[in-house]
Amino acid sequence: MKLSERFADGKFVVTSEVAPPKGIDVAEMLEHVEALGARVDAINFTDQQSSVMRLGSLIAARLCIERDVTPVFQVTCRDRNRIALQSDLLSAAAIGVENVLCLTGDHVTLGDFPDAKAVFDLDSVSLLEAASALNRGVDLAGNELQGSTDFCLGAVVTPEAEHVDLQVIKMEKKIRAGATFFQTQAVYDPEAFAGFMDRVRPLGVPVMAGIILLKSPGMARFMNRNVAGVRVPDALISEMADAEDRVAASIGIAARLIRDVREVCDGVHIMPIGWEGHVPAVLDAAGL
Amino acid sequence: MLVTERKPVDEIVGFLDGEKRVFLLGCDGCAAASGTGGEPELAALEAELAAAGVEVVGRKVVDFLCQKALIRAAVRPLAERLRSVDSVVVSTCGIGIQAAATVLDVAVHPACNTLSLGGIRGEWQGEERCLECGQCFLDATAGICPLTACAKQLVNGPCGGAKDGSCEVEPEVRRCAWDVIYERLERQGRVDLLRREGVFQKDYAKMRPPTELRGTRRWAIDLREEKGGEE
Ligand code: SF4
Ligand code: SF4
Numbered sequence: 001m002k003l004s005e006r007f008a009d010g011k012f013v014v015t016s017e018v019a020p021p022k023g024i025d026v027a028e029m030l031e032h033v034e035a036l037g038a039r040v041d042a043i044n045f046t047d048q049q050s051s052v053m054r055l056g057s058l059i060a061a062r063l064c065i066e067r068d069v070t071p072v073f074q075v076t077c078r079d080r081n082r083i084a085l086q087s088d089l090l091s092a093a094a095i096g097v098e099n100v101l102c103l104t105g106d107h108v109t110l111g112d113f114p115d116a117k118a119v120f121d122l123d124s125v126s127l128l129e130a131a132s133a134l135n136r137g138v139d140l141a142g143n144e145l146q147g148s149t150d151f152c153l154g155a156v157v158t159p160e161a162e163h164v165d166l167q168v169i170k171m172e173k174k175i176r177a178g179a180t181f182f183q184t185q186a187v188y189d190p191e192a193f194a195g196f197m198d199r200v201r202p203l204g205v206p207v208m209a210g211i212i213l214l215k216s217p218g219m220a221r222f223m224n225r226n227v228a229g230v231r232v233p234d235a236l237i238s239e240m241a242d243a244e245d246r247v248a249a250s251i252g253i254a255a256r257l258i259r260d261v262r263e264v265c266d267g268v269h270i271m272p273i274g275w276e277g278h279v280p281a282v283l284d285a286a287g288l
Numbered sequence: 289m290l291v292t293e294r295k296p297v298d299e300i301v302g303f304l305d306g307e308k309r310v311f312l313l314g315c316d317g318c319a320a321a322s323g324t325g326g327e328p329e330l331a332a333l334e335a336e337l338a339a340a341g342v343e344v345v346g347r348k349v350v351d352f353l354c355q356k357a358l359i360r361a362a363v364r365p366l367a368e369r370l371r372s373v374d375s376v377v378v379s380t381c382g383i384g385i386q387a388a389a390t391v392l393d394v395a396v397h398p399a400c401n402t403l404s405l406g407g408i409r410g411e412w413q414g415e416e417r418c419l420e421c422g423q424c425f426l427d428a429t430a431g432i433c434p435l436t437a438c439a440k441q442l443v444n445g446p447c448g449g450a451k452d453g454s455c456e457v458e459p460e461v462r463r464c465a466w467d468v469i470y471e472r473l474e475r476q477g478r479v480d481l482l483r484r485e486g487v488f489q490k491d492y493a494k495m496r497p498p499t500e501l502r503g504t505r506r507w508a509i510d511l512r513e514e515k516g517g518e519e
Contacts, residue, residue: 104442107449166445227451
């Protein structure tokens with residue numbers, strides 16, 4: 001099922017995220033796929049998240065399809081040039097992938113192979129152009145394909161970035177290049193997010209608010225220090241610090257955020273980062 | 289020495305995007321040796337621009353445009369004329385264009401593509417760097433090279449990894465190139481430049497020096513000498 005069809009139905013779309021394992025034991029990943037698959041519209045498979053070498057998102061997406069759950073195939077520009085990227089997109093279409101999220105990707109210096117060659121032959125915008133070309137039955141160079149893809153293409157945006165104007169400009173470019181939905185970096189301030197939505201609503205493309213489950217006050221402070229475009233307000237950090245039951249507090253915060261952003265956007269993308277098992281409880285508490 | 293080629297005049301006029309009054313800057317160093325930035329080349333460029341309806345208010349060849357101190361000294365007497373133009377067209381290597389954009393802090397358009405180091409690296413003290421990409425993008429980036437200043441060589445905008453204005457790759461030493469580009473354009477009132485249509489794709493084929501120019505250490509000078517007879 002393409003996410004674009006869900007949006008067209010006027011549904012508040014819910015996606016979550018599973019990281020493929022570092023290794024070949026996919027049992028735990030598949031448990032998460034089954035637990036989440038029953039509750040969400042699709043599951044994103046991250047592409048060597050944080051530049052850490054893992055099992056590929058393409059194969060993970062296929063294993064997901066085999067369990068009747070819709071995947072969102074994440075593709076970054078860090079590890080492949082335009083030949084390999086286009087080829088992997090063709091492969092994805094051939095194994096039944098319908099949704100693709102196009103990202104630039106973190107730099108290799110952040111991961112476990114800082115000595116690797118960072119590719120970045122294309123970037124998120126030109127990758128979207130390449131995928132759009134494949135949808136039209138040609139490759140990036142204009143050569144005709146034997147059978148075209150029919151992807152629903154998505155991209156990302158950071159609502160709390162330092163120069164939000166620059167984010168919006170890039171968002172416009174991504175839309176021109178073929179993005180039909182956006183998933184955002186984690187949102188913790190519903191009011192600020194509503195302001196961002198006021199700015200981008202005229203662009204006419206559905207936006208899904210990113211929700212990262214807070215596991216501890218330390219994690220919140222770590223993200224504030226180290227993760228670009230993530231700002232956890234002090235009030236939420238204290239709420240976590242004062243909680244007797246951190247899991248319950250985290251679920252409560254996420255559910256509240258979802259209810260708040262639901263008023264202004266078109267869906268949520270929940271990033272559990274290890275707490276996949278708690279996502280159903282978050283959805284229950286949010287009334288989804 | 290840095291080897292450059294002149295961009296087609298149509299591309300330069302496209303950069304101007306309606307701007308009508310320009311000043312030309314050239315360089316008597318590598319660019320003059322490459323046949324792109326000396327006085328005769330500026331005169332030719334002026335004629336081409338005039339034919340396209342662009343008024344060239346003045347032109348100046350600076351000894352070494354990669355030296356910001358020399359640019360400062362050269363433009364001091366020209367301050368008034370420079371204030372009266374819409375933009376400055378710079379006919380030299382990527383470093384010279386970046387240096388001019390930094391010193392002048394006005395809209396600067398590249399008239400050349402930088403093709404190669406030509407064996408010997410020119411000496412400069414500034415922080416500007418050029419990757420000899422053969423497809424100069426400086427027009428779209430406020431004269432800041434996205435291939436050397438951005439750790440991911442992003443030509444269509446930032447990656448979202450910048451934190452407090454610093455690049456995610458080396459936050460201690462590297463500012464996010466797109467942050468700097470944005471700030472410069474904001475100061476110049478030109479942020480809309482980033483909204484221009486079109487997606488840039490790097491053409492790596494252009495990073496390989498043209499076949500006929502390869503295989504000799506000082507090929508640029510050699511080539512110029514060979515071509516001398518034809519000019
Ligand atoms: S874009 Fe950068 S690398 Fe390319 S010619 Fe211009 S200054 Fe050099
Ligand atoms: S943070 Fe800025 S300079 Fe660094 S890779 Fe991203 S866009 Fe480029």
